[in-house]
Every structure is written in structure tokens, then in C-alpha cells.
Amino acid sequence: MFVRQHLKNIASVSLTTVLSRITGLIRDVVFFATIGANAFSSAFIIGFTIPNLFRRLFGEGALSSAFIPVFSSLSEKFSMASALNFFRNFILRWSLYLTLIALLTTALLQLGALMGYIPDRWILPVKIFQSLMPYMVFICMAAIVSGALNVFGRFLSASFAPVLFNCVFIAALLLGVYFSEGESGILLWLCGAVLVGGLVQLLLPAYDLYRQSRGLVLGSEQMISKAESIGRTFSPDDEQAAFKSFWSLFIPSLLGAALLQINILVSRLLAHSLDDTSVSFLYVSSRLMELPLGIFTLAIVTVFFPEMSRAFVDQSRSVFSEIAHRGMHCIVLIVLPATLGLCLLSREILMVLFQWGQFNVSNVQATAPIVVIYALALPFHSIATFCVRCFYSAKSMTVPVRISLVLLLLNTILSLIFMSIWGVYGLALANLIAAILHAQLLLSATTKAFSISLVRGLKPILKPMLFGMAAIAIICILGKFFLAYCNLSEKLSAMWAIVTLIPLSACSYFFVLHRLGIANQQIWELLRQQK
Template sequence: MSDSQSIKSRSLLRSGLLVSICTFASRILGLARDAALAYVLGASAGADAFYVAFKIPNFFRRLFAEGAFAQAFVPVLSDYRVNEGHDAVRELIAAVTGSLTLVLLAVAAVFMAASPWVVYVFAPGFADNTGQLALASSLLTITFPYLLFISLTALAGGILNAHGEYGVPAITPIFLNISLLVATLGFASSATQAELSIAWGVFAAGVVQLLFQVPFLARLKLLPKPKIGFSHPGVKRILLLMGPALFGVSVGQINLLLDTVLASLLETGSITWLYLSDRLYELPLGIFAIAISTVILPSLSRSFSSQSAERFASTLDWGLRLLLLIAVPSAIALCILAKPIIATVFYRGELTAHDVDMAAMSLQAYSIGLVFMMLIKVLAPGYYSRQDTKTPVKIGLIAMAANMVFNLILVWPLGHVGLALATSLSAGLNALLLWIGLHRDGSHRFSKQWWLMLRVLLLGSAFLLAWLWFYHSLNITWTEISSWQRVQHMALVVCVGVLVYGLGLLLAGLRMRHLRAQD
């Protein structure tokens, strides 16, 4: 490896580490935010109304700002930066900013004016409760402008990332959690209408996230002077690329939308219970699976570009083995410790013991599919690295259809737990189909190290299970002890669990050299 390649590799490693640390900090603050929300709102009709009003702009954020737009904008911007020069980049940014702002203002105006109908589409079950529907509509008129601010924030983040400034966009999401913590604990806890104060916290978060990035754009001399530019060649290219990207991203978001729609038809609190359990299973998914996915994609791309099929298959196999070492114990822990975890993080204030039980059941249902959800994050890059975006979309559509069928079958006998279980089953189907496609064309082959890996996983998991079942047999009533006692118990069970699992791995023969990738 040349000196320049070595420097670049170290730089990418530092950037990846910085992003991982910021992501971890954001996730932890996110849990604190959700604990504060549960403390103030509980699982009431008002809580369900707020979560729907919060989910709607977030639905479009994931679909548009952080999904289709980001995937289309960054490649075009990078091309302009390499081939057109700084002035052309400034012109492109100005045209994109003006055009994007105009579209978002129009969308926000329409959705805010039609908020009762928008809420009805996302949560038709609220129609039976006119007060809840009216509250959710009012909250939506406050929260929906967040889409405008966060989309412009995504635009700014794309510009900074394209110019090697990874830290600022990674830090930015933290401000949403801080803003909601301030709004919830500083204002909502003493307000007559707590949900309204928290909704204004969402609005403020959008403004703060956008303003935070402005000085860094100015330092790069890329602070835009917006102008309408739909006829600009770069804007046209972005719109062209957004079509298939929007279609691909929409698969997962439609599943989330259907879950919310069906949950609104269930008993009061169902939306909140699903939200709380969803936040906890997203923690290992967001930190570990995405980190491994981020590391593995460039390596797979290099192997594909150099036509090294053997190295491609070896790298993918390494990613799967490493992921399972984290995913399997995470799933076991979430399943067995579902109630203790929910109680430790969320049980205080307005949240009741019944809410803890209900959220714990949906967390157990989610834990069944956690391994599959994490595997998808490693299997999908096996296609993207070969510039094959069609196959994952086709498989995603099959999984989406299956999820809808599972939802409709399971929601009536199992309620909100059925919705979580349907998500797990469809994730299993998605992961299986992704792997079959890669295995069929030789992109993945099981190495000899899988015999060691199976032995290691079995013994490590057995040790972990024995410890968790022992602690479970102590019959601690988690909702009857103090918050501090819950934290102490949880710290003990987690720390000992990590040590016991690690001991099992070592006794089974796992060594550090087995964790290294061959690139």
C-alpha cells in the first residue's frame, strides 16, 4: 500500500469512527428523549396523537430528505465538484436550494391546511375519537414544518459530506433529541397541554439543526443564495435519479405506515407501545449493523471493481460472521429481558405497569426478527456494491407484500404484538431472499470458519442463556422497585452477561485473528 493510500485509509477510518461515536451518542440521547416522553405522556390518547403527528413528517423525511433526495443529490454534487469547478458547484447548490425550498413550502402549506384528512389517512382509528383527531391535527400543523427544515439540513449535510466534513452532519441529529428533552422536561411537564409544548420542541429542533450547519457551509464558501432552477441541468439529473431511489426507499416506509394505520384501530396505547419497543430494537440495529454495513460496502466495491470474486465472497462471508456474533446475543437479551429493559428505561411518570407489559410483548416479537433485520444491512451491500439496485427493490416489494399479509392475519388475534411479529417474519423473508440471490450467483460461499463460528455461537449463547435464565428465576418485580434499583439490576445483568458471553466465545476457541477481515 502506498503512503497516500495509507493516509486515505486512516482518514476514512477516523471518519467512520467519528460517525459511529456520534451515532451512538445520538441513540443514547434518543433513549433518554423517549424515556422523558413516556414519563410525561404515558400511553394515553394524547400520547398516541403526538406520536402520529411526529411520525408523519418523519415518514416523509426518511422517504424523501434522507432517502431519495440524498441518494440522488450527493452523486451529482460530487460529479460537479470533480469535473465542473467551484463556481459550478455554487450554481448547482443555489438552484437545488431554491427549487427544493419552493416545493417543500408548497407541500407544507397543503398538508398543514389539510391536517385533519392527513391524520385520518395515517390513523383512521382516530375518527372514533373526535378530541383525539382534533389534537393530532393541531399537533401536525406545528410538527409538519420540521420536514422543510430537516430536508434543507439534509441538503447541507450532503454538501459537507461531499467536501470531507463528516463530523458536522453526524453531530446534527443530536440536536433533535436535546430539543425534545428540553421541551418535554422543561416546558411540557408543567404545561396544561403537554403535547403542544413537545410539538413546538420538534419545530425548534428543525430550526436548530439547520442553523447549526450554516457556519460550516459559509467556511467552505458554499452558503447558497437560493434561486428557482428547475431547468438547471444538475437539478434535472437529480430529479431523474430520484425516481427509482424514491421507489426503493418507499418499500420500508410503506410498511411502517401500514403498522401505524392498523395500530390506530386497536386499543388506546397501541401506537405508543409499538413506538417504545421499536426504539429499543433499533438500538443494536442502528449502532452495530449499520457500522458493519458502512465498513463492508467500500471493500466489496473494490473487490468487484478489481474482478476479484474470491475476495468479494470472502469479505461478505466475514461480514456475516462478525454480524452474527453481535446479533444473536442481542436478540436473546432483548427477548428474555424485554420487560426489565422497558421498565428500566421507560417506567416512571405517566407510564403504567400495564404499559410496560404491553410494550415488552411487542419488543419480544421484534426480537425474533432482529437477527434478520441486521443481516439485511450486510446482505444488501452485496448487491449495491455491484451497482445492482433492482434486485433488492424487487425483494423488498415481495417482503412488503408479505408484511401486509402477515399484518392482516396477525393483528386481530394478537393486536399490536401481531404487527411487531409481522415485521419480524417479513424481515426473515427479506434476508432469506437476499442471501439466496447472492449464494446462487457465487457472491457468497460458506468458508471453513463457519464450523468454528457455529461452535462459538452455540457455546457463547448457551452461557448467556444460562445467566439470563438464572437472573430471571430470581423473580424480581421490576415495576415495584425504585428506578435506581432497576438501573443497578440492569447494569449487573448486562455487564455479567457480556462477560459470560465473551467467556463462552473464548472457551469455544474464538481468537482475535478470527475477527479480522481479509481485504
């Protein structure tokens, strides 16, 4: 039963995440095909980046990471009814906090613009940012609701909501092209689409949570009393203690998440200071890296994080260690071959996905090296993400915060130095070095804090995995040589490479693992042993 449920959860999260990433790529393809890599696209990316950083900072980052362990602990110690009563008060408070933050930020930016403190180059990004502030409120509330659903063991609606957002965005792009004249008119349509899409992302999981809780979110006192008659009474003092526990987790987690997200913001702001195209090149490269990161890493982390939180609440260190090792194995077995494939086929992927309309061949040639650099950082980002969640599940935030502070300073210094030498490629290289050090420091900290070596447990799977990756490299390299002699156009050759080489490489990789006994032993057992 447990095996089937875990398989179902990971499958549902992975499937909907795949749909989200695919529709997100379609969204970006249509965006760059209609607007191109220029000042308008850079302005929208910068303006949309900041609300997105708030989403990752408060919603998917510090806020949800601190909320899930507290909510899970209340459901275990008292009852789900008590936990949902806490949830009701929690989300009401945070809706007020976030609304005040949005209003204050908008007012301060407007004041700065009126007083002439904002340079002309930054006026349009600031206006877009101001118009998108309500999206920050919607998406952060959606992340809290999704966290409660994850503890319920429900993942589908929350992971499917971004698909609807992307569909709304694409529809607005097409309507904007038809009804507007010029890029500025299209940007207005896109700002409206972001707000509508954010509201949809909130309403869908909220309705699912309402159905799952059977009205407990609304505070049915009769059902709460009935549920709590089974166990210990959930008193106002317990609720205050829960809020105190949340704040003790949230504050250091907020600092850690802020430092990580500031790295992203710093890179894009520095890129915008270079020219009108660098932001677009960095954005496209990060989107291609986020495809496997979102499909595989975040899907695995989403499923394993509540399990690790419950294991730590139950003070079962052995179970916690087993779950952590299994999650790490899943990440390494999937992310490393994905990294290799992205490096080998970066130019072909860019040509097929983005070389349309206003995004031309020269843009592809300029972006391809950045994609390779970002791809090399993918496994380190994945490892760091999982290690941070290990600390979050144990309600220990200090170490990730300290490491993030070091990495923020390092990334900023390296970005300024490398940018002056290699331009936008220097920014990408600085991010790669920071990602490597981030993963290394977190792995060492995880070993010290939990007395587990996530790397040492990988030794049995490394040799078969390397054979599988060798098969991927052979197929991709020989396949590209073969297509080069077929007298096809570059675009058609790239399409054939994507359609044939990616499936063949994936099949060969898993075939090698299966023949060497790794597929059954290290993938399915990871889930089968979680009982």
C-alpha cells in the same frame, strides 16, 4: 493510515449514535412518564410519525441514497469543486420541492378537515402533523448535507446533530410540564421543540460542510476553475447528466423506500384503530429495537456505503465484494448477541427505562412480549438494510423495489389477519414474518446480482459466535435466578440486572471470541484490510 481513519470514523459514528440513542431513550422515558400511554401520546406519535417517514423516505432513504453515489462519482471523475457546485444547485432545487410538498399536504389536510372527511378520532393527530411539516423540510435538507459530508469522510457533526434535537425535546417537555396545564399544553411545547430541533439538525452539518469545502458550496468560480484545470472540465451538459443519473436512481429508490416506510405507517395506523394504548406499546418496542440497530447496524452501513460506492465507480468488483463481506461480518458478530440480550432482559429493560410516572406496571407487562417479537426481527432488519445498500452503491434499485412491494402486500395482509386474532401482538408478529422474508429475498438477490454469497462467508465465525452467545444466555439466566432470591423489589432487581448482567454478558462474549481467535481476525481485520 487507512486503518486508523476507518477506526476513527466508525468510532465517531458509533459514539455519537450511542449518545443519540441514549438521549432519545431519555426523551421517550420523560415523554411517557409525563403523558403516559393514552390518546394524547398516541396522537403525538401518529402526528410525528408521518414527518419522520418523510425524513426517512426523502432524507435518509431514497434522496440521500441516490445523491451519495452521484456526488461521489462527480468528485472522482472531475473534482470536489465540481461536485460541490452540483451540490449547491441540487439542494436549492430540493428545498423548493420539499417546501411545495409541505404546503400542498397541509392545505389538502385542512380542506379535508373543513369538509368533514376526517373522523374525530384522527383530528388531533392531523393537527399535530400539519404543525410539524416544516420539520420535514429541515431534516431532509440536513440529510443531503450529511451525505456530502460522508463523501468528504466527515461523520461527526451529522451524527451528533440528533443529540441536540433530543436535548431540545427534553427541555421542552420539562418546560411544558412546568408552564402548561394538561397534556394538550405539553403537546404545543413539543411541536415547537420538534421545529427548533429540526432547524438545529440542519444548521450544524451545514456549517461543517461550509468549513470543509472552504466556501466552494457558495460557488467560488475562481477555485472551481483552478481545481478543474487539473482534470476534465465540468460542463453544463455534465451537470444535466448528473441530475439525470440522480433521477434514474431516485425514482426506483423512492418506490422502494416508500414501500418500506408505508409498512411502519400501516402498523401504527392499524394499532391506533385498536385502542388508545397500542400505538404507544408498538412505539416503545420499536425504540428498544432501534437502539442496537442505530448504534451498530447504521453506523457500519454509514461508513461502508461510500466505500462500496467508490469501489463500484472504479469498477473494482473484487474490492466491492471484500467490503461487502466485511460489513456483513461486522453486523452479524454484533447484532445477533444484541438480539439475544434484548430478548432475555426485555422486561427488566422496560421496567428500568419506562416504568416511571404515568407509564405503569400493566403497561410494562403488555409491552414486554412485543419487545421480544421486535428483537427477534432485529438481525433480519440489519441484514436487509445492508443488502439494500449494496444495491444502492451499485446504482441498482429495481430488485429492492420489487421485493419491497411483495413485502408491503404481505405485511398488510398478515397485519389485518393477525390483528383480528391477537390484537397489537399480531401486528408485531406480522412485522417479524415480513422482516424474515425480506432478508431472505434480499440475500438471494444479492448473491444473484453480485455473484457473492454473504451468508456462505459467515461459516468460519458461526461456531465461536454461538459459544459467545451461549455465555451470554448462561450469565443472564443464572443472574436473573440469583436476583430473584435476593428479596429485592422488582424495580431494584431489574436495575441490578441491567447494571451487572449487560456488562458481564458483553465482556464474556468478546472474551470468548478473543480466546477463539475471532475478535482479532474478524473485527479488526475487517478494517485493517480496507486499503
